[in-house]
Amino acid sequence: MGEQVISGNTRIGIVGTGVISGTYLDHLAKLPGVEVVAVADLDLSRAQAIADQKPGIRALTSGELMADPEVDIVLNLTIPAAHAPVHEAALKAGKHVYGEKPLAVDRAEAKPLLKLAATNDLRIGCAPDTVLGTGTQTARAALDRGDIGVPTAATASFVTPGHELWHPAPDFYYQPGGGPLLDMGPYYVTSLVTLLGPVRRVSGRAGRSKDQRKVHTGPRAGETFPVEVPTHVTGVLEHESGALTTVLMSFDVWAARLPRIEVYGTEGSLSVPDPNTFDGKVEIATATARDWTELPVAGGYAGAGRGVGVADMARAIRNGEPHRASGSLAYHVLDVLESLLEAAAQDQPVDVASTVERPAAVPLGASPESA
The missing domain is CATH 3.30.360.10 (Dihydrodipicolinate Reductase; domain 2)
Structure with a gap:
C-alpha cells in the first residue's frame, strides 16, 4: 500500500479546543496549502463556539472527525495523557496525525504509534516546530x-x-x-x-x-x-x-x-x-x-507560528518527501x-536506544508550501 496522495489544500481536523487551539487556528489560517475544516472536543459546545466564529469549520464529535473523509490530517491538541490514544485512533482511521509535545507520556506508549503509522503508510508529526x-x-x-x-x-x-x-x-x-x-x-x-x-x-x-x-x-x-x-x-x-x-x-x-x-x-x-x-x-x-x-x-520560515510544522508535513506528504517535525524525531527526544x-x-x-537523522535545514526564504 502506498502513501495516501493529497491533491489541493490539505484538510485539517483539530481534536481538542483548549487555549492552544486558538493559536493554531490563527496561524494555520495564514499558511499556504492547509485549511482547517473541522474541530472536535469532549465538550461539543466548545467546538461549536469555534465553528460559529470560523466559516467553513464544522463542529464534530471526535469519532465523527476521525471518520470524516474530508479530513486528511488530525491535529491532536488534547492533554498529554490523551496524546497516544487520540494518535492511535486517528491512525486506525487512516488519517495522518500531528500533535503537541510530547508524542506520548513515555516510550512504551510512543513506540507502537510509529510502528502503526509505518505499517499503514501514514505520517506522524509532533511539536515543537519552533x-x-x-x-x-x-x-x-x-x-x-x-x-x-x-x-x-x-x-x-x-x-x-x-x-x-x-x-x-x-x-x-x-x-x-x-x-x-x-x-x-x-x-x-x-x-x-x-x-x-x-x-x-x-x-x-x-x-x-x-x-x-x-x-x-x-x-x-x-x-x-x-x-x-x-x-x-x-x-x-x-x-x-x-x-x-x-x-x-x-x-x-x-x-x-x-x-x-x-x-x-x-x-x-x-x-x-x-x-x-x-x-x-x-x-x-x-x-x-x-x-x-x-x-x-x-x-x-520567516514569521512562523504554531502550525508551521503541520504545513511542512502536509507539503512533504503531497511531494513524497520527509517532513521535519517528525514522529521519529519526537520519539528520539x-x-x-x-x-x-x-x-x-x-x-x-x-x-540512548533510538537514533534519528538530523532533520533537513529550512533554507532562507522558504515557504511551507515549497521548502
Whole structure:
C-alpha cells in the first residue's frame, strides 16, 4: 500500500479546543496549502463556539472527525495523557496525525504509534516546530557553513522558580510526566538534535528542593500540593557527532544569568535564541573576533507560528518527501529525556536506544508550501 496522495489544500481536523487551539487556528489560517475544516472536543459546545466564529469549520464529535473523509490530517491538541490514544485512533482511521509535545507520556506508549503509522503508510508529526523558524535555522546555517569550525560542546539551560507562581492549577507540572525536563526539555533537545544531531548516551543527576508547593494565583491561592518528580535536573548529552552538551532544567531557581543555548566549536562560539520561540537573535564570537556579533537571518520560515510544522508535513506528504517535525524525531527526544532521568536515578550513564537523522535545514526564504 502506498502513501495516501493529497491533491489541493490539505484538510485539517483539530481534536481538542483548549487555549492552544486558538493559536493554531490563527496561524494555520495564514499558511499556504492547509485549511482547517473541522474541530472536535469532549465538550461539543466548545467546538461549536469555534465553528460559529470560523466559516467553513464544522463542529464534530471526535469519532465523527476521525471518520470524516474530508479530513486528511488530525491535529491532536488534547492533554498529554490523551496524546497516544487520540494518535492511535486517528491512525486506525487512516488519517495522518500531528500533535503537541510530547508524542506520548513515555516510550512504551510512543513506540507502537510509529510502528502503526509505518505499517499503514501514514505520517506522524509532533511539536515543537519552533525549530523551523529563523532563530534555530539561522544557527543551523552558521554551523553548516563551518562558521565556528567543528562543534565540540554546547550548553542548554531553562530555569524558573516554578509555574505555581502564575498557573492557577499547577499540580500536573509536578506529577509523573511533568517536571522541568519533560515540560520544557522537548524544546531544547529538539533544537540540539537539529543543530548537533542525535544523542547516543546521557548521564545526569536530579533532585527537588521541597516536597510541597503552594498555589499563588486563582481560586486555589494558598493551597498546597505534593511534588512527585525531580524539579532540578542536570546532565550531559553525548551526541553521535562527539559533541557534549551540558543541560540544566530547573523549577528551583529564582534568578540566573545563563544562556538558553550556546554552541562551542574549534573556531568560535554561537549564541542561539530561546528554542520556545520561532525567531530571535543569533550571535557569533570567533577566534579572530572575540566580541559577540549578530548574524543576519540565514534560514527558517520567516514569521512562523504554531502550525508551521503541520504545513511542512502536509507539503512533504503531497511531494513524497520527509517532513521535519517528525514522529521519529519526537520519539528520539522523548527517549533522550527519559534516559536522562533514568541515568540520574541509577547513578550511571545510560545509552540512548533510538537514533534519528538530523532533520533537513529550512533554507532562507522558504515557504511551507515549497521548502
